[in-house]
Amino acid sequence: MPAAVRLSHVRITGSAALARRPLGRDAPDQHPRVANSNESKSAHMAKLGTSVGLLATIFCLSAGAQTVNVMILSQAGAETILQAAKESAQQRNAPSAIAVVDAAGDLLAFQRMDGVRPASVDLAIEKARTAARLQRPTAEIEDNINKGRTAFVTAHIVALQGGMPIRVNGEVVGAVGIAGLSKETDTEIANTAAAAPNPSPKTPQHK
Numbered sequence: 768m769p770a771a772v773r774l775s776h777v778r779i780t781g782s783a784a785l786a787r788r789p790l791g792r793d794a795p796d797q798h799p800r801v802a803n804s805n806e807s808k809s810a811h812m813a814k815l816g817t818s819v820g821l822l823a824t825i826f827c828l829s830a831g832a833q834t835v836n837v838m839i840l841s842q843a844g845a846e847t848i849l850q851a852a853k854e855s856a857q858q859r860n861a862p863s864a865i866a867v868v869d870a871a872g873d874l875l876a877f878q879r880m881d882g883v884r885p886a887s888v889d890l891a892i893e894k895a896r897t898a899a900r901l902q903r904p905t906a907e908i909e910d911n912i913n914k915g916r917t918a919f920v921t922a923h924i925v926a927l928q929g930g931m932p933i934r935v936n937g938e939v940v941g942a943v944g945i946a947g948l949s950k951e952t953d954t955e956i957a958n959t960a961a962a963a964p965n966p967s968p969k970t971p972q973h974k
Contacts (some may be wrong), residue, residue, distance in 0.1 A: 838935055840869050840940040842875060848963050849876040849877075852943060852957070853878060855956045855960060856947060859952055859956065861952045863887070863952075864879045864887040864947065865879075865944070865960075866892040866945075867944075868895040868941055868942050868944070870941055875941065888946075890925060891929070891945060893924075894927060894929045894946060894953075895944030896942070897924045897926065897944075899942035903932065904928075904931050906950075929945040929946055929953030930944045931944075932961065
């Protein structure tokens with residue numbers, strides 16, 4: 768298992784078992800018949816009680832526990848991506864704010880390089896969060912808006928280039944957000960950083 772990702776077991780609800788128990792059918796007769804003249808009426812009431820008992824049931828859900836393997840971006844992996852982004856920014860002479868988040872958009876690693884504008888801090892984090900939660904590059908979202916899909920504007924997300932999902936075996940495990948010199952440079956740095964882990968994790972064999 769590479770340091771970039773780790774496998775976690777998530778407990779989920781499995782198929783439910785259904786149990787039924789009729790009410791009234793097997794209940795002892797606490798009011799025995801006392802006269803032959805009431806026999807017909809008692810028999811009718813007994814049949815009615817049986818019918819009601821057959822219709823009334825108690826459903827007991829017994830949830831079976833199951834587990835699934837979920838890949839999660841590790842702290843070491845986040846630091847690797849952060850370092851790759853920093854080196855890419857330095858090569859381009861483009862000081863940047865760099866944010867790495869997990870698949871839920873929660874911050875794992877961050878760095879603000881010297882010379883970065885104060886506003887770039889929040890932009891980098893929000894770019895990463897958008898890319899992670901929508902599981903697509905923010906450049907794609909910005910392009911959709913420019914082509915007329917203005918509904919994204921009301922979604923309260925940062926739809927600016929520079930956010931890129933981090934994928935492992937096709938599964939999004941996090942994202943990186945870059946805010947610095949220009950949108951083109953931000954995207955280039957994000958692409959380089961998102962490709963940094965390149966792990967090939969395998970599911971561990973359970974004994």
